[in-house]
Amino acid sequence: xxxxxxxxxPAKAKTIEKFLGKDYTVKxxxxxxxxxxxxxxxxxxxxxxxxxxQISDDKRSxxxxxxxxxxxxxxxxxxxxxxxEGEAIAWHLQETLKLDPKTTQRIVFNEITKTxxxxxxxxxxxxxxxxxxxxxxxxxxxxxxxxEISPILWSKIKPxxxxxxxxxxxxxxxxxxxxxxxxxxxxxxxxxxxxxxxVDGAKVISAEMSRHFDTEAEAEGVLKSxxxxxxxxxxxxxxxxxxxxxxxxTTSTLQQEASRKLGFSVARTMQVAQQLYESGYITYMRxxxxxxxxxxxxxxxxxxxxxxxxEYHKMRRYQTKTKGAQEAHEAIRPTDLTRxxxxxxxxxxxxYELIWKRTVASQMADAELEKTEIEISASGADAVxxxxxxxVKFDGFLKVYMESTDDEDEEQTExxxxxxxxxxxxxxxxxxxxxxxxxxxxxYTEASLVKKLEDLGIDRPSTYAPTISTILKREYIxxxxxxxxxxxxxxxxxxxxxxxxxxxxxxxxxxxxxxFPTDIGCVVNNFLMDHFTNIMxxxxxxxxxxxxxxxxxxRKEWRKVIDKFYVPFHKNIRQTQQTxxxxxxxxxxxxxxKSGKNVYAKIGRFGTLVQIGETNSDEKPLFxxxxxxxxxxxxxxxxxxxxxxxxxxxxxxxxxxxxxxIGKFGPYVxxxxxxxxxxxxxxxxxxxxxxxxxxxxxxxxAEEKKEEMKKLYPHEIGVNEGEVVMSNIGRFGPYLTYxxxxxxxxxxxxxxxxxxxxxxxxxxxxxxxxxxxx
Numbered sequence: 001x002x003x004x005x006x007x008x009x010p011a012k013a014k015t016i017e018k019f020l021g022k023d024y025t026v027k028x029x030x031x032x033x034x035x036x037x038x039x040x041x042x043x044x045x046x047x048x049x050x051x052x053x054q055i056s057d058d059k060r061s062x063x064x065x066x067x068x069x070x071x072x073x074x075x076x077x078x079x080x081x082x083x084x085e086g087e088a089i090a091w092h093l094q095e096t097l098k099l100d101p102k103t104t105q106r107i108v109f110n111e112i113t114k115t116x117x118x119x120x121x122x123x124x125x126x127x128x129x130x131x132x133x134x135x136x137x138x139x140x141x142x143x144x145x146x147x148e149i150s151p152i153l154w155s156k157i158k159p160x161x162x163x164x165x166x167x168x169x170x171x172x173x174x175x176x177x178x179x180x181x182x183x184x185x186x187x188x189x190x191x192x193x194x195x196x197x198x199v200d201g202a203k204v205i206s207a208e209m210s211r212h213f214d215t216e217a218e219a220e221g222v223l224k225s226x227x228x229x230x231x232x233x234x235x236x237x238x239x240x241x242x243x244x245x246x247x248x249x250t251t252s253t254l255q256q257e258a259s260r261k262l263g264f265s266v267a268r269t270m271q272v273a274q275q276l277y278e279s280g281y282i283t284y285m286r287x288x289x290x291x292x293x294x295x296x297x298x299x300x301x302x303x304x305x306x307x308x309x310x311e312y313h314k315m316r317r318y319q320t321k322t323k324g325a326q327e328a329h330e331a332i333r334p335t336d337l338t339r340x341x342x343x344x345x346x347x348x349x350x351x352y353e354l355i356w357k358r359t360v361a362s363q364m365a366d367a368e369l370e371k372t373e374i375e376i377s378a379s380g381a382d383a384v385x386x387x388x389x390x391x392v393k394f395d396g397f398l399k400v401y402m403e404s405t406d407d408e409d410e411e412q413t414e415x416x417x418x419x420x421x422x423x424x425x426x427x428x429x430x431x432x433x434x435x436x437x438x439x440x441x442x443x444y445t446e447a448s449l450v451k452k453l454e455d456l457g458i459d460r461p462s463t464y465a466p467t468i469s470t471i472l473k474r475e476y477i478x479x480x481x482x483x484x485x486x487x488x489x490x491x492x493x494x495x496x497x498x499x500x501x502x503x504x505x506x507x508x509x510x511x512x513x514x515x516f517p518t519d520i521g522c523v524v525n526n527f528l529m530d531h532f533t534n535i536m537x538x539x540x541x542x543x544x545x546x547x548x549x550x551x552x553x554x555r556k557e558w559r560k561v562i563d564k565f566y567v568p569f570h571k572n573i574r575q576t577q578q579t580x581x582x583x584x585x586x587x588x589x590x591x592x593x594k595s596g597k598n599v600y601a602k603i604g605r606f607g608t609l610v611q612i613g614e615t616n617s618d619e620k621p622l623f624x625x626x627x628x629x630x631x632x633x634x635x636x637x638x639x640x641x642x643x644x645x646x647x648x649x650x651x652x653x654x655x656x657x658x659x660x661x662i663g664k665f666g667p668y669v670x671x672x673x674x675x676x677x678x679x680x681x682x683x684x685x686x687x688x689x690x691x692x693x694x695x696x697x698x699x700x701x702a703e704e705k706k707e708e709m710k711k712l713y714p715h716e717i718g719v720n721e722g723e724v725v726m727s728n729i730g731r732f733g734p735y736l737t738y739x740x741x742x743x744x745x746x747x748x749x750x751x752x753x754x755x756x757x758x759x760x761x762x763x764x765x766x767x768x769x770x771x772x773x774x
Contacts, residue, residue, distance in 0.1 A: 002023045002024075002073070002074045002075070003020075003023055003024045003025065003073060003074065003075050003076075003077060004024075004025050004027065004069050004070060004073035004075070004076045004077065005020070005024055005025070005026045005027070005076075005077040005079050006026075006027050006028070006029055006066065006076065006077070006078055006079065006080075006093055007026065007027075007028055007029070007079045007080060008028065008029050008030070008031055008080045008081065008086065008089050009028055009030070009031070009274075009278055010028040010030070011275065011278035011279065012028070012112065012277075012278040013026040013027065013028045014026075015112050015278060015279055015280045016079065016112060016117060019112075019113075019114040019117045019118070020117065025069065025073070027065075027066060027069055029062070029066070029080070029089065029093060030059070030062060031089070032088070032089055032092060033055060033056075033059045033062065033063055033066075033089075033092055033093060033096055034053045034054060034055045034056070034059070034092050034096055035053060035054070035056065036051060036052065036053060036054075036139065036143055037052070037054050040052075041143060041144070041147040042054070042143070043140055043143055043144060045566070048559050048563075049140055049559050049562045049563070049566070051136060051139070051140055053092070055096065063096060063097070066093075066097055067097055070097050070099065074103070075103050075104075075105065076097075076099055076103065076104045076105070077104075077105050077106075077107050077121070077124070078090040078093055078094065078099075078104065078105070078106050078107070078127070079107050079108075079109075079120070080093075081108075081284065081286070082108035082109070082110065082284065083131075083284075083286055083462060084131045084132075084134050084135040084138075084462070084552060085135055085462055086108075087127065087128055087131035087132050087135065088131075088132050088135040088136065088139075090106055090127050091127050091129070091132045094127060101126065101127075105121075105124035105125075106124060106125050106126055106127045106128075107120040107121060107123075107124050107125075108120060108125075110283050110284050110293075110329065110330050111277075111280070111282070111283040111284070111335045112277065112278065112279075112280040112335070113280060113335050113336075116335075130551065130552050130553065130554040131552050133551050133552075133557075133558040134548045134549070134551040134552035134558070136558060137547070137548055137551050137558040137561055137562060138548055140558075140562055141165060141544065141562055141565060142164060142165050142166075144562075144566060144569070145163065145164060145165045145535065145569075146162060146163060146164055146165075148569070148570065148573045149163040149528070149532065149535070149573070150162045150163055152531075152573070152576055152577055152580070153524060153527070155577075155582075156527065156580055156581070156582050156583055157520075157523055157524060157527060157582070157583055157584070157603060158520070158603055158604065158605050158606075159605060161474075161520070161524060162474060163524070163528060163532075163535075164467075164470065165535060165541065165544070166453075166458060166459050166463065166467050166541065167467050167470050167471050167474075167476075168524075168525070168528055168535065168536060169458055169535075169536060169538065169541050170449065170453065170458075170459075170467055170468070170471055171471050171476045171477060171517065171521050171524070171525050172525055172528075172529070172536055173444065173449065173452060173453075174443075174444055174449070174477050174515050174516070174517050174521070175517045175521060175522055175525045175526075177441060177443055177444055178443070178516065178517050178522075180440070180441045181440045181441060181443060182633075184440035184441065186437045186438050186439070186440065187214075187437065187438050188214075188435050188436070188437055188489075189212045189213065189214060189435070189436055189437075189438065190212060190213040190214075190215075190216065190218070190219035190433045190434065190435055190436070190492075191208060191209070191212055191433070191434055191436060192208065192209040192213070192219060192222060192223070192383075192431065192432070192433045193206065193207070193208045193209075193431070193432055193434070194206075194207055194208075194385055194428050194429075194430065194431040194432070195428070195429045195430045195431075196231060196376060196385075196426040196427065196428055196429065197426065197427050197429055198418070198420060198424055198425070198426055198427075199424075199425045199426070199427060202418050202420070203418045204429065205374065205376075205387060205417065205418065205426070206387060207374070207376055207385035207386055207387040208385060208386060208387065209222070209383060209384065209385055209386075210384050210385070210386050213433070216433075216435070216490055216492070219433035219492060220433070220492055220499065222381075222383060222433065223431060223433055223492055223494045223499050224499065225378075225380070225381040225382070225383065226378055226381055226383060226428070226431060226494060227494070227497050227499075228380075228497065229378040229379050229380055229381050229383075229428075230378070230379045230425070231376055231377070231378050231379075231425070231426040231427070231428055232376070232377060232423055232424060232425050232426060233374055233375070233376055233420055233421070233422055233423065233424045233426065234375050234376065234377040234384075234422065235373075235374070235375040235422065236372065236373070236374050236375075236420065236421070236422050237372070237373045238370060238371070238372045238373075239370075239371055240368065240369070240370060240371075240393075241368075241369040241370070241371045241390065242366040242367065242368060242369065243366060243367040243369060243396075243398070244366050244397075245316075245361045245362050245364060245366075245396075245397040245401070245403075246358065246361070246362065246403040247290040247316075247318040247331070247362055248290055248292055248318065248331035248332065248333055248358060248359050248362045249331055249332040249333075249355060249358050249359075250287055250288055250289065250290060250331060250332065250461065251270075251285060251286050251287055251288070251332070251461030251462075251464065252288075252450050252451060252454045252461065252464065254269060254273065254285070254332055254354075254355070255269050255270070255446070255447055255450050255464060255465070256447035256448070256450060256451055257354065257358070257403065257404060257447075258351060258354065258447075259445060259446060259447035259513075260404040260405075260447060261354060261404055262350055262351065262354065263513075264347075264351070265446055265479075266446045266447065266450060266464060266465045266468050266469075267465045267468070267469050268347070269351065269465075270285065270464075270465040272347045272348055272351045273285035273332070273351060275348055276348055276351065276352055276355075279344075279348075280335060281334060281335060281339075281342055281348075281352055282332055282333065282334055282335060282352065282355055283330055283331070283332055283333050283334075283335060284330075284332075285332055286461040286462045287329075287330065287331060287332060287461060288320060288460075288461055289320045289329055289330055289331055290318040290319070290320050290331045291317070291318060291319075291320060291329065291330055291331060292317070292318070292330060292331055292333060292359075292362070292363075293330055296330070296333055296337070296359070297315055297317075297363065299336070299337040299338070300313075300315075300337055300359065300360060300362075300363035301313055301315065301363065303337045303338055303360060304360060304363060304364055308364075308399060311365065312364050312365050312396065312397075312399065313363065313364060313365065314363065314364060314365040314366070315363060316362060316363060318331075318362070331359075332355055333355065333359040334352065334355060334356050334359060337356070337359065337360065339356075340353070340356055341353055341356070357400050357401035358401055360400050360401070361397040361400045361401035362397075364396055364397035364399070364400060365394070365396040365397065366396050366397070367392060367394065367395055367396040367397060367398045368392075368393045368394040368396065369390045369391065369392055369393060370390060370391045370393055371388065371389075371390045372388065372389050372390070372391075372417045373386070373387075373388045374386070374387050374388070374417060374420075376426060387417065388417075389416050389417035390416075391416050429495075430493070430494070430495055431493070431494040431495075432491055432492065432493050432494075433491070433492040433494075434489065434490075434491050434492075435489040435490040435491065435506075436489065436506065437487055437489075437506065437508070439508070439509065443511060443514040443515060443516065444514065444515045445513055445514060445515065446468055446479070446513070446515065449468065449515060450464045450468070453467075456538050456541075456542055457542035457545055457546070458538065458541045458542050458545065459545070460545065471521075475518055475520065475521070476517065476518060476520060476521030476524060476525075477515050477516060477517050477518060477521055478515070478516050478518055479513060479514070479515055479516075480511075480513075480514070480516065481510065481511060481512050481513065481514075482510070482511040482514070482516075483510050483511075484507060484508030484509055484510050484511070485508065486505045486506065486507055486508065487505070487506045487508065488503050488504075488505055488506075489503070489504055489505070489506045490502075490503060491503075491504050518631070519585060519603060519608050519631050519632045519633070520603060520607075520608070522585065522632075522633075523583060523584070523585035523603050526583075526585070527580075527583055530580075531572070531576045531580055532572065532576070534568075534569070534572070535569075544565070547561045583603075584602040584603045584604070585602060585603050585632055586600050586601070586602040586603075587600065587601045587602070587632050587633070588600055589601055589610075589635065589636070589637040589640050590637035592612050592641065595612065595613070597612050597613045597614070597621075598612075598613070598614065599611070599612050599637060599640055599641065601626070601632040601635050601640060602632065603632070604623065604625075606625070607625060607626070608625070608626040608630070608631070608632060609623050609624060609625050609626060610623070610624050610626060610635070610640040610643050610644075611623055612644070622644060624640075624643035624644050624646070625643070625662060626643065627643070627685075642685065643685075645685060646660065646661045646662055646684060646685070647659045647660065647661035647670070648660050648661070648684070648685075650687070650688065650689040650692050651689040653671060653689070653692075653693050653696065654671075654672070656671055656672045657671070658670070658671050658689060658692050658693070658696075659671075660678070660684045660687055660692060661684065662684055663675075665677070666678070667682065667683075667684035669687075669692045669695055669696060671692075671696055676692075676695050676696055676699045677695075678695065679695070682695075709729055710729075712752065713727065713728045713729050713751075714726045714727070714728045714737070715727045715728070715751060715752055717736075717754055717755070717756050717759050718755075718756030718759070719756075720738075720756065720760060723738060723739050724738075725737075725738045725756060725759050725760070725763075726738070727745070727751035727752065727754060727759070728751070729751070730742075732744070733745070733747060734747075734749065734751040736751075736754075736759055736762060736763060738759075738763055743762060743763050743766045744766075745762065
């Protein structure tokens with residue numbers, strides 16, 4: 001071959017291959033072909049923090065294949081992504097495959113289109129070692145933090161815990177927000193609203209008093225002052241207003257908007273965006289930039305003018321404000337703006353259309369509005385009612401797209417108010433003083449957490465999704481929906497000259513897709529805050545990101561940055577290991593009425609548990625695991641003691657006791673010295689005898705069938721070329737055996753009814769699949 005192009009993903013390779021001629025062969029490295037060893041620190045601290053890279057076992061055959069391809073190529077083109085991670089992949093390829101820099105070209109492109117690919121080939125460059133060093137610095141620093149702090153967490157809290165430079169700070173944000181929610185004292189207040197109608201019978205105007213009232217007595221006093229009062233419009237003001245479009249998407253804003261508009265998680269958004277990029281539909285999806293290229297600006301102008309008219313177009317050149325913006329040099333946009341939608345699966349189509357609308361809207365004219373504000377005064381009373389509304393005079397960019405917000409109580413609808421002159425007399429038809437309760441700070445969603453990390457200068461577009469995925473996987477936080485507790489509220493209604501009082505229930509705002517810290521997340525966070533304040537400091541984490549930016553720009557040497565951090569950090573590690581105490585997040589719940597011993601909720605080696613008795617006493621304490629949904633902070637003494645109800649004897653079956661309990665592998669039924677696992681929906685604290693018997697009988701029937709099947713197998717189907725074809729049943733289901741090899745059968749195939757011809761066809765097709773995979 002003349003030219004070998006290496007990219008990091010097979011989907012990207014497939015798309016690029018379409019644009020290059022027969023002189024080019026495109027191969028994929030499937031991401032990094034080498035990395036730091038997973039089970040070792042792999043950093044030689046004494047040799048100036050030299051990373052010790054190794055080829056992973058699953059990549060050895062791929063490396064051999066790429067080495068063969070390199071030997072037969074005249075020139076090698078490294079075409080991994082244009083960010084730091086992509087630059088590092090290219091460098092690792094060059095080092096591992098021992099590529100000659102003279103015949104190796106590095107090419108980058110922001111979009112996978114024929115024009116962009118050919119332009120990149122015409123303008124190759126060398127690998128940028130500053131970008132590589134910035135990636136190495138991040139990798140080394142994160143490995144040092146993880147590998148040195150994690151063993152301390154194992155010994156001081158529980159095994160299998162981990163800490164990370166960014167993930168621990170993200171957990172801190174969620175824990176601190178939960179503390180704010182827990183410490184928030186909700187207070188009642190009264191809002192006074194009324195409906196007015198002009199004396200000529202025009203449209204009803206809804207208005208609200210400009211101030212709120214702390215007590216029911218104050219609110220009632222205001223309503224009494226309105227009895228018999230006359231009302232008029234004391235002020236009306238109409239003024240023009242404009243609304244401007246949001247800039248094109250960055251990684252962060254795409255994640256936020258896809259969460260609000262499409263309900264996508266951050267990881268899902270990045271997965272789908274990656275697919276769109278590799279298919280050539282959008283530009284590179286990891287970027288801090290809001291800039292659009294001249295090519296994109298021209299495309300947008302032509303598309304907007306053609307679709308909506310010249311008056312809808314307004315060229316805008318956005319400037320990136322994010323500190324340290326460094327990933328790519330253009331916002332996320334469609335590669336072809338004439339393509340409003342794509343013929344693809346639902347998630348890809350919906351995300352593409354969102355990106356198209358945002359991009360096009362960013363180049364459209366302002367929306368022109370008319371805002372009206374009205375004040376209504378009452379005679380003989382110190383009460384002013386206000387209302388506002390707006391009317392769209394020219395929709396501009398709103399014809400295509402409107403940005404969402406995270407504000408949960410924001411009014412989404414705008415009202416149109418009637419045109420009335422000042423002094424217009426009004427009749428009050430109804431007036432309510434309604435009790436409400438102040439709301440605690442909103443918990444983070446994945447999208448709002450990304451925004452907060454970005455605002456603090458923590459993390460980068462390439463790592464927002466992995467950071468959140470890691471702390472969810474580690475179960476430091478959970479993502480779930482929670483219903484708000486309903487509150488009883490007083491409503492005072494004034495109609496005519498009478499005030500009536502009634503009690504209603506206010507539901508409050510339900511928590512949808514919010515992030516909550518777990519017990520273990522809180523305990524780990526508190527330990528790190530006590531002993532590693534530097535790592536957990538928001539400013540420190542943001543400063544480290546700036547250092548990486550400086551390395552990428554060639555203004556700092558990466559080993560010096562690591563050394564400045566590591567020397568005091570390692571000293572802190574040794575000190576903490578020697579002086580810190582074991583912590584369990586223990587909470588005293590009360591006293592066990594039977595034994596008189598203390599009852600604690602705490603973290604154990606295998607999770608949260610309740611303990612009766614003291615750890616260091618001569619008498620061994622009793623332990624019980626908490627149920628799913630229970631936590632150290634909220635469990636009551638009564639609930640804790642209820643956990644010791646196991647094992648429970650449910651009754652008799654076949655003259656033997658039936659008991660239920662929880663073991664190492666989960667809840668189970670015990671009968672006649674045999675054990676039967678409970679179903680996922682069976683609660684061991686509530687399951688009854690009839691359900692336990694059903695579980696026992698079901699398991700017996702399955703075992704009897706299994707024994708019957710064993711008698712039928714192995715089953716000889718026939719002989720082909722002197723070799724026997726057999727069918728059998730194994731732990732993973734039915735399969736065929738032929739010439740010493742096994743071939744899995746589909747679940748809907750009866751192995752006993754297969755003919756020799758059918759069996760050989762299955763074996764032939766399985767062989768083809770194996771060859772293709774290889």
